[in-house]
Amino acid sequence: MKKSLKSGLRLLxxxxxxxxxxxxxxxxSLLQRLRHADKLWLxxxxxxxxxxxxxxxxxxxxxxxxxxxxxxVPHALQWYFQAMGLNVLLxxxxxxxxxxxAVMLQRSAVANKGAGISVFLDRISGxxxxxxxxxxxxxxxxxxxxxxxxxxxxYFAAACVAIVVIWLAMPMALLHWLKKSSALSRLPPWxxxxxxxxxxxxxxxxxxxxxxxxALVQVLSATALACGGAxxxxxxxxxxxAFAIAPIxxxxxxxxxxxxxxxxxxxxxxxxxxxxxxxASAIGVGLLYGLFALAxxxxxxxxxxxxxKTQK
Numbered sequence: 001m002k003k004s005l006k007s008g009l010r011l012l013x014x015x016x017x018x019x020x021x022x023x024x025x026x027x028x029s030l031l032q033r034l035r036h037a038d039k040l041w042l043x044x045x046x047x048x049x050x051x052x053x054x055x056x057x058x059x060x061x062x063x064x065x066x067x068x069x070x071x072x073v074p075h076a077l078q079w080y081f082q083a084m085g086l087n088v089l090l091x092x093x094x095x096x097x098x099x100x101x102a103v104m105l106q107r108s109a110v111a112n113k114g115a116g117i118s119v120f121l122d123r124i125s126g127x128x129x130x131x132x133x134x135x136x137x138x139x140x141x142x143x144x145x146x147x148x149x150x151x152x153x154x155y156f157a158a159a160c161v162a163i164v165v166i167w168l169a170m171p172m173a174l175l176h177w178l179k180k181s182s183a184l185s186r187l188p189p190w191x192x193x194x195x196x197x198x199x200x201x202x203x204x205x206x207x208x209x210x211x212x213x214x215a216l217v218q219v220l221s222a223t224a225l226a227c228g229g230a231x232x233x234x235x236x237x238x239x240x241x242a243f244a245i246a247p248i249x250x251x252x253x254x255x256x257x258x259x260x261x262x263x264x265x266x267x268x269x270x271x272x273x274x275x276x277x278x279x280a281s282a283i284g285v286g287l288l289y290g291l292f293a294l295a296x297x298x299x300x301x302x303x304x305x306x307x308x309k310t311q312k
Contacts, residue, residue: 017262025279045227049292052220059213064118081300129214134246140239228288
C-alpha cells in the first residue's frame with residue numbers, strides 16, 4: 001500500500017473516531033466548554049508543553065553524545081521541533097519525526113553511527129518513564145481505580161508500587177548485566193555504538209541523567225495536560241494527571257491516526273471517567289493538548305524553518 005494512501009487512511013480513521021466520540025459527548029456542550037476556556041491556563045499549558053519539548057531535545061542531545069554522535073544545541077532544538085512539525089502538521093510526510101531526527105543527525109558532519117540508536121533509545125526512555133509515572137499515579141488513586149477492576153484497593157496499590165520499583169530498576173540492572181556479559185561483543189556493526197557507550201566509565205551516571213530528564217519531560221507534559229483541564233474548570237489532584245498521562249499519551253502514539261487526533265481524546269474519556277469527569281470535558285482536555293502540540297509544531301516551523309529534505 002502506498003505511503004500516501006496509508007497516511008490518508010490514518011487521518012480518516014482518526015477523524016472518524018474523533019467525530020464519533022464528540023457526537024456521543026454532545027457537541028454543543030463541548031463547544032461551550034472550549035469557548036469559555038480560561039486563557040491564562042491555556043497560555044500556561046502551552047508554555048509547559050514547550051518546556052517539556054525543550055527538555056526532550058536536551059535529553060536527546062545528551063543521549064546522542066553518550067553514543068558518540070556529537071550535536072550542537074542549536075541543531076538539537078532545530079531538528080527536534082522540526083520533527084514535531086512533521087508529526088502534527090504534515091500527515092502526508094514521507095518520514096516520521098523520529099526518522100527525520102535520525103537522518104538529519106546521521107547526515108551532519110559531526111555525527112557517527114550512534115545517530116539512529118540515539119533516537120530509538122530516546123523514544124524508549126520517554127515511554128519507560130511515562131509508564132513508571134503512570135503506575136505511580138495509579139497507586140495513589142487506588143481507591144478510585146481498583147473498584148473499576150473489581151480488585152481490593154490495597155492489593156492494587158501494592159501491585160502498582162511493585163511495578164514502579166521493578167520498572168525503574170530495570171535499566172540499571174540491564175546496564176550492569178551488559179557490562180559483565182559478552183553479548184555486546186556479538187552485536188552487528190550498526191549496534192557497535194551501544195558497546196562503546198556501555199563500556200564508558202561514567203555510563204551509570206549518564207543513565208541517571210537520562211532518567212531525571214525523562215522524569216522532568218513527563219512532569220512538564222502532565223502539567224500541560226492539567227493546565228488544559230484547569231482551563232475547562234477541572235480541578236483534579238495532580239496524582240490524577242500523573243495516572244492519566246500514561247493511557248492518554250500511549251493511545252496518542254498508536255499508528256492508527258495522525259498526530260494522535262481521535263485516539264488521544266478517546267483515551268482521555270476512558271482515563272478520566274472514573275474521577276467523575278464528563279465526556280465533553282475529557283474530550284476538551286484532549287483537544288487542547290493536541291492544539292498545544294499543533295501550535296508548537298507551527299511555531300517551530302516559523303522560527304526554525306521547515307524540515308529539510310532527507311534525501312538528495
